[in-house]
Amino acid sequence: MSKEQLIEITRDNLEHAAAGSIRQAESIAQVPVANYIDRERWQRECDSVFRRLPLVLATTCELPEAGDYKALSVMDLPVLITRGADGTMRAFENSCAHRGSQVMADGRGNAKRFVCPYHAWSYDSTGALKHVLHESEFGEVDRACHRLTELPCLERAGLIWVTLDSQSTLDIGAFLCNYDEVLGHFNFADWHFFADRTLRGPNWKIAYDGYLDFYHLPILHRETFGSDISGQAMYYQWGPHQRVTSPPTIAALLDGVAQDQWSREALLSGVWTIFPHVSIASFVGVGAVEEDAYQGIMLSQLFPGSEPGESFTVQNFLVDRELTEVQREAATAQFSFLEHVVRDEDYATGLRQQKALEAGSREFVLFGRNEEGGQLFHQWVEKLLATSDEDLPTLFGAR
Ligand code: FES
Ligand SMILES: [Fe+2]
CATH class of the missing domain: 2.102.10.10 (Rieske [2Fe-2S] iron-sulphur domain)
Incomplete structure (x- = not known):
């Protein structure tokens, strides 16, 4: 069932790539700037989201x-x-x-x-x-x-x-909304832990917005990896959890490839977010010879810091096999590169964005019709804030 979902999503991307289109949200959404800077609001998010959800x-x-x-x-x-x-x-x-x-x-x-x-x-x-x-x-x-x-x-x-609440009645399996079944295709249980490091960033939602956002890739990351990348994105939801894919990227990976030959890399490509605080981005690393290419992921865990304008991100690097010495060197360089991209491009920009928002020059920020994932993320945070402890399990439905 979940394999069919992956194939269906891949087909959907190929169709949109052929048409040069994406699926758009109904309208442009406004999010109040106060949601990013207000201390009382931030405290409620810590309590209602991070201290209540798995x-x-x-x-x-x-x-x-x-x-x-x-x-x-x-x-x-x-x-x-x-x-x-x-x-x-x-x-x-x-x-x-x-x-x-x-x-x-x-x-x-x-x-x-x-x-x-x-x-x-x-x-x-x-x-x-x-x-x-x-x-x-x-x-x-x-x-x-x-x-x-x-x-x-x-x-x-x-x-x-x-779940940080010992009294929680929320079933973690139900909260996953079957997303674990599609994530299961990575076979992470058989992977290897390579390294982790922690970065300081802006408000946790500014950071999370960035993980759901492909619109910025060819612009903010043009000096590092984005110059040839499309800013188009498609979003797929399992409850609050969202996968983001790029139709042109999938089309390029599968150009002329028959469906029964579709690679794991293409079927699982994109960014996988796990609400409220994780993003998984995959990449292919090099081996001594091309057949030795390994797959790696960066799993980023985002946590609020000590005030609204601060968060911390633990970047975990996992690889799909035991690496050779040559591969280890390549992986170390790759992870340093990804750290540089996130710290010096995404979070440096996010911290300046945070300052500008705190300066109070505007009341709302915008999420376009091409940024449906960001819109849905903010809607889910709102839902969490509006839901009592008793009603929390019903938000995710039983399996
Ligand atoms: S506080 Fe742990 S043994 Fe005393
Ligand atoms: Fe980015």
Whole structure:
């Protein structure tokens, strides 16, 4: 079913490429500038979007083995993600049941037991309290009531989603709206984690707007990769999650190729966004010989910073195979190039845009009929802000 969707989308792109057209939104949309700069609004977005929705906090290939873990702080909450002896991913608030100390320092590793650095209480990968130091002197501790607080967590399509609200009733599978099935065609679970780095950027929505925007590619990126690229885009939705494709790019990849020979690269091309904070862009890297070309992706995780005008982006680089030394050098150069593009072109522009908006010279910004994806993104943020906790699951429909 999902494979047919990929073929259908590819056909749709080829038809539009032949006609030189794109599908347009009904009208130009206005978004109030206040949505990007107002502190109270930004706080509500942090609470209603980032603290309520499942977020992609890790990839399968980062944590492939039993006992692998990743500790990180997200929206000020320390989180511990573990792969249990049974292979199951779980996530917890990374805070000790004794006096709340952060149990594991931020970072990745492998451990059977998670030992709190303060008084050495320890937990296993299911969050169970296993050891209380000098319990006969401390007093008996009810193990069942003193676990690490578990957070909703789901591993699908080689990605790991975690909801930061332990009381959340939102089913992560339902939230994915079947998008995980199409993402599954990348087979990310079998990929390799290559590197990550963090960049500072503007308001999270300015940054996200950019990931959905192909209109700017031949202009802002003309010095780096955009000079021959079309600014046309087509958008495909699975609930709030959107894939962006370029008809001319797909047509060029498949020129004269019969449908049964369509490449994975063409079928999966474009930018894949996962609401509210991830973009996945794929590229082909070189090997020593052409047949050695590997596929890579940059998976960008976007998080609000400490104020409306700040965000942080973790760029994760994944490759589809174990790389040779020559390929590693090529991949390192490629990732430096992508970092340069995002930091010095997208985010440098976004930070100046943020300043100009904060200066208050205009009331609205525009999303054209060719920027349907940006329009829909802002509509989804509005929907989230208007939806109570009780009604949240109904927004995404059950599977
Ligand atoms: S706070 Fe963790 S053992 Fe005391
Ligand atoms: Fe860009």
